[in-house]
Structures are given as C-alpha cells and as structure tokens.
Amino acid sequence: MTHIPKPRIRHPSLRINAVGLTRRDYEGSMSTLCAGCGHDSITAAIIEAAWELDLEPRTVAKLSGIGCSSKTPTYFLGTAHGFNAVHGRMPSIGTGAQATNPDLTYIGVSGDGDSLAIGLGQLCHVIRRNVDMVYILENNGVYGLTKGQFSASADVGSRAKRGQVNRQQPIDPALLALTLGATFVARSFSGDKAQLVPILKAGIRHRGFALVDVISPCVAFNDHEGSTKSYRYTRENLEEAVDADFTLPTAGITASYEPGSVRAVTLPDGSVVHFRKVPDEFDPGNRDRVYAYLRERQGAGEIPTGLLYLDPDAPDHRDTLETVSTSLVDLPFEELCPGREALERLLTDFR
Amino acid sequence: MSGLNDFTVKIATVNGTGSASANGLLMKAIFRMGVPVSGKNLFPSNIQGLPTWYEIRVSGAGHTARRAEFDLVVAMNPATYARDVAEVRSGGWVLHDSSWPLSPDLRRDDVTFLGVPLARLCNEHFEGARVRILLKNIAYSGVLAALLQLEMDVVEGLLEETYGRKKALLDSNFEAVRLGYDYAKEHFDCPLPTRLERLDATAGHILIDGNTAAALGCVYAGATVAAWYPITPSTSLVDAFQAFCTKLRKDPGSGRNRVAVIQAEDELAAVGMVVGASWVGGRAFTATSGPGISLMSEFIGLAYYAEIPAVIFDVQRTGPSTGMPTRTQQGDLMTAAYASHGDTKHILLFPADPGECFAMAVQAFDLSEHYQTPVFVLSDLDIGMNDWVVPALGWDDAYRPDRGKVLDAEALERMERYHRYLDVDGDGIPPRTLPGVHPKGAYFARGSGHDRYGRYTEDADAYTDVMERLARKIDGSWERLPEPEVLMMPGAEVGLVTLGGCRAAVLEARERLVEKGLPVNVLRVRGFPFGPQVGEFMEAHGRTFVVEQNRDHQLLSLLALETGFPRERLVSVGSYGGMPLSARDVLEGMASGGVGGEGDVSSQAASERELRAPIAAALGRRARGEP
Ligand SMILES: Cc1ncc(C[n+]2csc(CCOP(=O)(O)OP(=O)(O)O)c2C)c(N)n1
Numbered sequence: 001m002t003h004i005p006k007p008r009i010r011h012p013s014l015r016i017n018a019v020g021l022t023r024r025d026y027e028g029s030m031s032t033l034c035a036g037c038g039h040d041s042i043t044a045a046i047i048e049a050a051w052e053l054d055l056e057p058r059t060v061a062k063l064s065g066i067g068c069s070s071k072t073p074t075y076f077l078g079t080a081h082g083f084n085a086v087h088g089r090m091p092s093i094g095t096g097a098q099a100t101n102p103d104l105t106y107i108g109v110s111g112d113g114d115s116l117a118i119g120l121g122q123l124c125h126v127i128r129r130n131v132d133m134v135y136i137l138e139n140n141g142v143y144g145l146t147k148g149q150f151s152a153s154a155d156v157g158s159r160a161k162r163g164q165v166n167r168q169q170p171i172d173p174a175l176l177a178l179t180l181g182a183t184f185v186a187r188s189f190s191g192d193k194a195q196l197v198p199i200l201k202a203g204i205r206h207r208g209f210a211l212v213d214v215i216s217p218c219v220a221f222n223d224h225e226g227s228t229k230s231y232r233y234t235r236e237n238l239e240e241a242v243d244a245d246f247t248l249p250t251a252g253i254t255a256s257y258e259p260g261s262v263r264a265v266t267l268p269d270g271s272v273v274h275f276r277k278v279p280d281e282f283d284p285g286n287r288d289r290v291y292a293y294l295r296e297r298q299g300a301g302e303i304p305t306g307l308l309y310l311d312p313d314a315p316d317h318r319d320t321l322e323t324v325s326t327s328l329v330d331l332p333f334e335e336l337c338p339g340r341e342a343l344e345r346l347l348t349d350f351r
Numbered sequence: 352m353s354g355l356n357d358f359t360v361k362i363a364t365v366n367g368t369g370s371a372s373a374n375g376l377l378m379k380a381i382f383r384m385g386v387p388v389s390g391k392n393l394f395p396s397n398i399q400g401l402p403t404w405y406e407i408r409v410s411g412a413g414h415t416a417r418r419a420e421f422d423l424v425v426a427m428n429p430a431t432y433a434r435d436v437a438e439v440r441s442g443g444w445v446l447h448d449s450s451w452p453l454s455p456d457l458r459r460d461d462v463t464f465l466g467v468p469l470a471r472l473c474n475e476h477f478e479g480a481r482v483r484i485l486l487k488n489i490a491y492s493g494v495l496a497a498l499l500q501l502e503m504d505v506v507e508g509l510l511e512e513t514y515g516r517k518k519a520l521l522d523s524n525f526e527a528v529r530l531g532y533d534y535a536k537e538h539f540d541c542p543l544p545t546r547l548e549r550l551d552a553t554a555g556h557i558l559i560d561g562n563t564a565a566a567l568g569c570v571y572a573g574a575t576v577a578a579w580y581p582i583t584p585s586t587s588l589v590d591a592f593q594a595f596c597t598k599l600r601k602d603p604g605s606g607r608n609r610v611a612v613i614q615a616e617d618e619l620a621a622v623g624m625v626v627g628a629s630w631v632g633g634r635a636f637t638a639t640s641g642p643g644i645s646l647m648s649e650f651i652g653l654a655y656y657a658e659i660p661a662v663i664f665d666v667q668r669t670g671p672s673t674g675m676p677t678r679t680q681q682g683d684l685m686t687a688a689y690a691s692h693g694d695t696k697h698i699l700l701f702p703a704d705p706g707e708c709f710a711m712a713v714q715a716f717d718l719s720e721h722y723q724t725p726v727f728v729l730s731d732l733d734i735g736m737n738d739w740v741v742p743a744l745g746w747d748d749a750y751r752p753d754r755g756k757v758l759d760a761e762a763l764e765r766m767e768r769y770h771r772y773l774d775v776d777g778d779g780i781p782p783r784t785l786p787g788v789h790p791k792g793a794y795f796a797r798g799s800g801h802d803r804y805g806r807y808t809e810d811a812d813a814y815t816d817v818m819e820r821l822a823r824k825i826d827g828s829w830e831r832l833p834e835p836e837v838l839m840m841p842g843a844e845v846g847l848v849t850l851g852g853c854r855a856a857v858l859e860a861r862e863r864l865v866e867k868g869l870p871v872n873v874l875r876v877r878g879f880p881f882g883p884q885v886g887e888f889m890e891a892h893g894r895t896f897v898v899e900q901n902r903d904h905q906l907l908s909l910l911a912l913e914t915g916f917p918r919e920r921l922v923s924v925g926s927y928g929g930m931p932l933s934a935r936d937v938l939e940g941m942a943s944g945g946v947g948g949e950g951d952v953s954s955q956a957a958s959e960r961e962l963r964a965p966i967a968a969a970l971g972r973r974a975r976g977e978p
C-alpha cells in the first residue's frame with residue numbers, strides 16, 4: 001500500500017478552536033487499516049482531544065513503534081512531525097527527544113506486541129523515568145500486522161482465529177505501570193469515545209508519563225467468539241470504574257457535580273481532572289488501593305476502565321536529570337563551548 | 352638496546368590494592384622530568400584479587416608503542432612471580448619484596464635480584480592493614496625513584512598536589528616514598544645504568560587518556576545529550592563527560608544542567624535516545640564497545656535510512672561475544688562499516704591517540720550533522736584507557752559547529768512545499784527540518800520504505816531512487832573526512848597501510864627499517880569511506896603490508912572491497928591477542944607473512960632478498976639463508 005492523501009475540503013460550518021483550526025486540520029492521511037479496526041476509533045479520539053485542547057500541530061511530536069497500531073500516527077495531525085521507531089523501541093526515541101526539547105507535546109502510539117513483548121524493557125524504563133509524554137497502548141491481544149499470533153496481553157483461555165488457546169498469563173499494562181511507579185494510569189475502550197477523549201486530554205496535559213491502555217479489537221484476527229478482546233466480549237465485560245472528566249484551566253470547575261461524589265485533582269498547569277462515580281474503596285491517589293481494586297475486579301471477570309491512578313506532582317525525567325527548563329536545541333553555542341582559555345586551564349591537570 | 356632514557360619497567364601487582372595511584376605517580380613524575388613516557392595498563396576484568404600489570408616505557412626518542420622487552424620487573428604479586436621473573440631481559444633486574452624469602456627455583460643467574468622488605472617496612476611504620484597495603488605501592492615507587500634516578504622533588508611535588516589538603520595522608524605518603532628511596536640508596540648501587548635524565552621533550556605536551564580527551568571533544572563540540580550503558584572500556588568516556596559538564600555546563604542562574612546525560616537500560620535504548628535527541632535537533636552521542644554495537648545495529652540502520660545524525664564512540668575491546676573485556680583489539684571495523692541489515696555503509700573515524708580522539712570527537716558531530724547519518728569514532732581500549740603523551744590539545748575560538756542543512760521557520764515559510772528526501776541541490780543531502788519549527792516542515796521519520804518526498808512506498812523505483820542517493824551521499828563523504836597521514840621517502844617500494852593506535856608501532860618499525868637500509872612509506876587511513884589517495888598509494892608500491900589488530904584482516908578486506916585493489920597483493924600484519932601492538936609485532940609479521948611466509952608476494956617488485964635482510968636486521972636477527 002502506498003501513501004494516500006486525504007482530500008481537503010473545508011466546510012464553512014466546521015467549528016474552529018482557539019488556535020483557529022477545525023477538526024479536519026487535525027487529521028492525517030487516509031487510514032489503510034482494516035475497516036472496523038479499533039485503532040481507527042482511537043485515531044478519531046486523538047484528533048478530537050487535540051482539537052479540544054487547542055494544540056498547535058506544529059508543537060506536537062508523534063511517536064510510534066511497529067505494528068498496525070504504530071502506523072496510525074500518519075492518520076492524525078498531518079502537520080506534526082512524526083517518528084516511526086524500530087519495533088518496541090519508541091520509548092527510547094521519546095526519552096531522548098523529550099530530554100532535548102521539552103517544548104513539544106509528545107504523543108506515543110504503540111501496540112500490545114510492540115509494548116509488552118519486544119518492547120517490554122523500554123516500556124518499563126520509560127515509566128520509571130516518568131518521561132513527559134502520553135503513551136497510548138492500542139491493545140488487541142494479537143499481533144495484527146504479522147497476522148494474528150497471540151500477544152503478551154492475550155488472556156488465558158482466549159482463542160485465536162485458527163483455534164489455538166492461549167495458556168500463558170497475560171501482562172496487564174495497567175498493573176505493570178502501577179508497580180513501576182507510573183504517575184498516570186488509565187484504561188479505556190476504542191469504542192467509548194466519550195470516556196477516551198477526556199482521558200487522552202488529561203494524559204496529554206499530565207506532566208510526566210501517562211499510560212493509556214485502550215482495548216482495541218482487531219477485526220481481522222481477534223474479534224471472534226472466544227476472544228476476550230473482541231467487541232462483543234469487551235462491551236459486555238468492561239466496567240466503567242471511574243469516570244474522569246477533564247477541564248482546562250480557563251474553563252473552571254463546572255458546578256454540575258454533586259459534592260461528595262466528585263474528587264478534583266489539579267494538574268500543574270492548572271487544568272483539573274474530576275473523578276466522578278468513584279466507588280468508595282477507590283482512591284485514584286493511592287497506588288496500593290488502586291492495585292488491589294483492579295485485581296479484585298479482574299477476579300470478578302470485569303475490566304475496570306477510567307482514569308485509574310494519578311500523581312500530578314511527581315518529578316518528571318527532566319527534573320531528575322536537573323536539566324535546564326528550556327530546550328537544549330536553543331542553547332547558544334557560546335554557552336556550550338568553554339573556549340580556548342578554559343581549555344588551557346583544564347589542561348593543567350594533565351601536565 | 353636500553354639505557355639512559357630508554358627502558359621499560361613492568362610492575363606486577365594484585366588488582367584492587369591501590370597500585371594504580373602509584374603507577375600514575377611514576378608516569379607523571381617521568382613526564383614532568385621532560386622525558387616521553389607511555390603506560391600500558393594490563394588489568395583483569397575483576398574488581399579485586401586478580402593479577403594486574405602496568406608497563407612503563409621510557410623513550411627519550413618519543414616512541415610510544417608497547418615494548419615488550421622488560422629491563423626491570425617489579426614483582427609484587429607472588430601468584431605471578433614465575434612468569435614475571437621469566438619476562439625480564441637477560442642482564443635486567445627484578446625488584447621484589449624480601450619480607451619473605453624468594454623461592455630458589457625462581458632465581459635466574461642472568462638477572463639481578465633486588466630485594467626490599469617492603470611489607471616489613473610498612474608494617475613497622477604504619478597502622479592498619481589497608482593503609483599498609485596502599486603505602487607499599489608508594490614505597491616501591493620510592494625504590495624506583497632511587498634506582499631510576501627519578502627526581503624526588505618532582506615525586507614529592509606530585510604527592511603534595513594530590514594530598515596537599517589532607518595533612519595526615521600527605522605525611523604518610525612522604526614517609527612511604529622515603530622509606531623505599533632510602534632503603535634502595537643504602538643497599539643498592541643507585542642509579543642503575545638503565546635510568547632517567549631530565550630532558551625537555553614533553554614541553555607543550557600533556558599526559559592524557561583517549562576517553563578523557565574524547566569527552567572533552569564532546570564538550571567542546573557542544574554536545575547536549577549523552578545516552579549510554581556502562582561497558583568497559585568506554586565507561587570512562589561518559590564518566591569524564593559528566594565530570595567536565597559538572598564543571599562547565601551549569602546554568603549560572605538556576606544551577607541546572609545545560610546537558611542531559613542519561614544512563615539507559617541497555618544499548619538499544621541508549622542509541623534510541625541519541626537518535627531521538629538528534630531528530631529534534633540536539634547534538635547527541637553514545638559511547639560503547641563491541642557488544643553494544645551489536646545491540647545498536649537495528650537503530651543504526653534506521654538512522655542511516657531515515658537520515659538522522661548520531662555520534663557513536665566504539666572503544667573497541669576483544670571480541671567475539673564478551674571476549675576479553677579488558678584487552679584491546681581493532682575487531683569492529685567490518686561490523687561498524689556496514690552495521691545493520693540491508694545495504695548500509697557508515698562513516699568511520701580512526702583516531703590514533705588521545706589528541707585525535709579530541710579532534711575527531713568534534714569532527715564526528717560535524718560530519719554526522721552534515722551528512723545526517725551515524726558516524727562512528729573507532730577508538731580502542733589502548734587509546735581510550737591508557738595514558739599517552741600527546742601535544743597539548745588546541746582550540747580555535749572561531750570554530751562553529753556544522754549543523755548541516757537545517758531549514759528554519761523563515762525558509763520553510765518561503766517554500767511552496769517541503770519534501771524531506773528531495774535532493775534539491777544535487778549533493779545527495781536533502782535539507783532536514785526539526786519538530787516544532789514550522790508546520791510545512793512536518794514529515795514522518797521512518798525506517799520503512801519511503802520515496803524522495805518522504806512518503807511511505809513499496810514501489811521499486813521510488814525505493815531505489817532513495818537508496819541510490821544514499822549510496823552517493825556516503826561514498827562522497829570522504830571529501831570531508833580527515834585525510835590520511837602519509838609519510839613518503841625517496842626510493843621506497845614497500846608501503847605500510849595502517850589505522851588507529853597501530854600508528855606508534857608502525858612508525859617505530861619504519862624507523863628501524865630505514866636505519867637498516869630499507870626505505871618504507873606509510874599511509875594511515877583516518878576515515879572511511881576511503882578517498883582515492885588510498886588506492887593510489889597501494890598501486891604505487893611493489894609491496895603493501897596492512898597493519899591492523901584483528902584476526903580476519905578487516906582493514907585489508909575493507910581496502911580490497913572498497914577500492915577494488917586486488918586482495919592478493921596485500922599482506923596482513925599485526926597481532927590480535929589483546930595487547931597493544933609493538934614495533935616487534937610489525938617487523939615479525941613482515942618477516943613471516945611478507946617474506947617467504949604464507950602471504951608471500953615475491954612476484955612483486957621488491958625482491959625477497961632485498962626485504963628479508965633489513966627486516967631481520969631490524970629484529971636483531973640474521974635473515975634465513977644468510978650466513
Ligand atoms: C525486530 C522486528 N521483529 C519482528 C517484526 C515483525 N512485526 C511487525 S509488527 C509485529 C507485531 C505488532 O503487534 P502489535 O504491536 O500488537 O501491533 P498490532 O498490529 O496488533 O496493532 C511484528 C512481530 C519487526 N517489524 N521487527
């Protein structure tokens with residue numbers, strides 16, 4: 001398949017956001033994925049979130065690995081730079097890029113094969129470093145692009161299209177991220193745009209690493225009876241545990257929430273995440289409680305979704321590196337090169 | 352052969368007992384006496400307890416290559432006594448600790464044994480087991496000072512520089528060095544005929560290792576990102592970079608760093624971080640050794656194909672696999688030249704010493720950004736970790752980095768459309784853009800097939816078009832690479848082609864051959880791809896020896912592959928067992944491989960006989976078939 005540009009038609013009635021762009025301006029080239037693929041719905045949610053956040057595409061850097069999921073960054077924000085890394089190694093690209101230029105908004109897209117098998121090591125370490133980026137794991141339980149092998153997130157007992165049954169324990173990215181000290185952990189479903197868009201917005205605004213695990217059925221290889229990542233299974237077993245809403249600093253807190261049922265968490269940039277419908281035993285700021293809650297619900301056959309854990313104040317990777325707050329790209333050479341006289345002084349140690 | 356300002360001392364100790372500071376003290380003291388000196392640290396891959404050796408070569412004539420003929424051995428490790436005693440040249444000396452009797456079967460009649468009760472002296476004068484062990488090293492330095500006529504003022508001055516602020520430490524070091532010195536003066540006929548005399552041959556020079564020099568080069572080049580994973584012998588490069596940055600890269604206002612040094616989880620991530628940093632416009636590098644290069648290969652191919660700069664220091668050690676981590680080799684030439692699957696070729700720089708590590712570090716960044724491609728600096732353990740005497744590093748304040756063709760917002764604004772891989776001016780290097788600058792500059796960097804417009808493609812012609820341009824770009828890069836070092840003399844029909852740290856041994860071997868009447872020319876390649884000069888040099892010589900340190904003649908193969916010069920007309924010479932190359936290795940290789948040996952090229956212009964005699968003479972032997 002070669003590149004397919006999308007015809008650009010601007011309808012006068014299209015709404016414009018604060019930076020003067022319509023939703024269409026956040027699109028990319030035409031998707032070449034299978035019709036009905038969950039990944040395309042996530043692309044649509046990313047476009048919506050970016051538009052609503054008034055992101056200037058120029059200031060966004062899109063990152064991905066290899067897989068059907070990792071192809072999707074060409075399908076959104078066509079006027080943003082993108083980087084398609086080697087399989088499973090997108091986190092290192094993000095880490096190096098973000099350490100160098102923190103002024104960009106980093107949006108990473110990966111798959112369950114890319115993240116949980118070949119790239120598991122890099123995923124773990126990018127979480128530990130708390131690199132400031134959103135990391136969208138488009139989780140379909142299979143390797144789509146290589147035609148349907150089980151991935152490391154396939155559930156025990158789930159059946160592949162050719163009939164094999166998976167017997168190995170799955171890796172749950174949300175639980176994994178919690179144990180590794182992630183500062184933002186969310187789960188959603190590609191078919192639930194209403195839930196996904198605010199989560200993505202909060203993840204983009206979060207200062208630090210935001211893991212968004214999105215169940216995203218593969219219609220070609222993993223949407224049949226017996227698959228736990230099919231549309232049908234997911235719709236029946238997803239449990240919206242936590243309904244999180246996101247408001248920008250300028251919007252202020254909406255009054256419609258009943259006190260008591262809402263927990264508000266303010267992000268460093270002033271935007272606010274509201275947790276609604278929060279069950280009593282759930283506290284999005286308590287890592288151990290969240291972990292226990294997820295395990296318990298899993299035991300009951302549920303897949304809890306929502307913004308599950310949030311620590312807005314943890315130091316991010318650049319804080320740990322104690323790097324200047326500006327982009328290293330813009331530092332003038334004179335500030336980087338100590339010059340001849342300094343060299344002569346330095347060399348006295350070697351005489 | 353040996354004598355005044357011309358001798359080699361080998362010091363045998365146990366790893367982890369603090370001998371490094373004593374060895375460093377001796378090196379620097381000799382250097383400060385104005386006498387050229389080189390040190391080879393032969394250390395084990397271990398933290399404590401295994402044997403370790405330090406070889407100090409003093410050469411008033413300025414020869415820096417390893418010389419494996421030892422005039423004096425300091426035998427401080429009972430576990431290696433037999434071997435160490437056996438290595439002293441006939442007529443030489445063994446300095447040993449006579450606190451215990453030396454086994455009679457270790458004795459040799461043709462060497463002089465100098466016993467000093469170092470352990471007993473230290474036990475009598477100092478408290479604490481650790482302190483006694485450490486100061487024993489300083490005490491043997493004192494003995495050496497007396498034997499070799501090392502100026503005590505210089506030695507004590509150095510101790511003061513090191514311990515000046517710690518009075519107690521300084522006093523005990525003074526005492527230890529005096530203990531050894533006085534004992535030797537009293538009991539032996541000092542100095543030995545093999546001794547030092549003040550010279551003025553190190554003025555304007557420094558004593559530095561290649562990793563430190565390369566790190567300084569990175570600072571001066573304006574590198575802003577280093578990502579790495581620890582591996583001997585490259586670790587000290589990033590350690591040094593970090594240390595320099597702590598001094599030189601603090602923002603005065605905030606106290607924060609104008610640099611990011613990231614310890615990655617492995618080399619795959621390290622090089623990924625470098626590629627990511629370079630993609631957004633940083634000057635980024637990594638430092639590693641062979642095993643790391645193997646892991647980095649996939650990303651290196653991506654950087655080549657997506658045209659993203661990356662500077663990679665490969666401080667080579669012996670392979671294959673883990674190999675001998677603390678021994679030197681030039682075994683990664685092929686791997687680096689064509690790293691990664693598919694058709695790739697990379698720019699390589701070959702520093703010969705720490706001075707070139709500094710200069711080539713800076714060049715590597717410029718070349719990498721100019722050609723938008725990975726650049727390797729192929730150093731090795733010997734250059735990287737040993738102290739070398741080199742001319743003081745110089746810097747021109749007029750230097751400005753070559754960032755290559757990078758379009759800014761204004762340029763992009765003026766353009767109708769921008770296409771990432773379109774060779775607009777015919778030099779094979781399309782301009783690049785950085786994220787965040789201008790929406791028109793946006794493109795998708797990828798390792799998958801792309802056309803000249805930067806679009807995904809599976810079309811044969813569109814793919815081939817880009818691949819052909821890439822080949823042109825890299826093949827043409829020799830024009831900007833450091834030129835070969837060429838030494839010519841009239842009448843020479845023998846040529847030596849070499850690279851990197853072999854330089855010192857090659858030049859010394861050449862000097863000896865010339866003395867014996869054999870004119871020899873030398874060409875040292877300093878970069879890859881090779882320029883036309885290299886092929887011309889080989890063509891111009893009846894006999895060309897290729898001097899390198901690996902088993903499979905990798906430089907020879909690269910020369911044959913890339914210049915089309917017939918492989919059969921090249922003779923490989925060198926050693927690859929992990930030791931730095933010596934002039935003797937070169938001469939012996941020429942004697943066996945080049946003349947009447949396996950690689951006989953007697954059909955060539957210089958006759959066997961003409962060659963054989965001077966090579967044998969340079970080795971101090973008679974040639975085969977000579978009376
Ligand atoms: C080093 C390497 N090994 C194998 C592959 C082949 N490969 C391409 S995509 C893929 C799996 C992708 O699975 P996932 O990340 O789940 O993406 P999906 O297609 O399911 O969205 C594999 C194994 C590759 N590109 N690179």
Ligand code: SF4
Pocket residue numbers: 032033034036037038039068069140144145217218219220221
């Ligand atoms: S194979 Fe599966 S994951 Fe890939 S595009 Fe088709 S439906 Fe989507």
Ligand SMILES: [Mg+2]
Pocket residue numbers: 067111112113138139140141142143144151
């Ligand atoms: Mg998948």
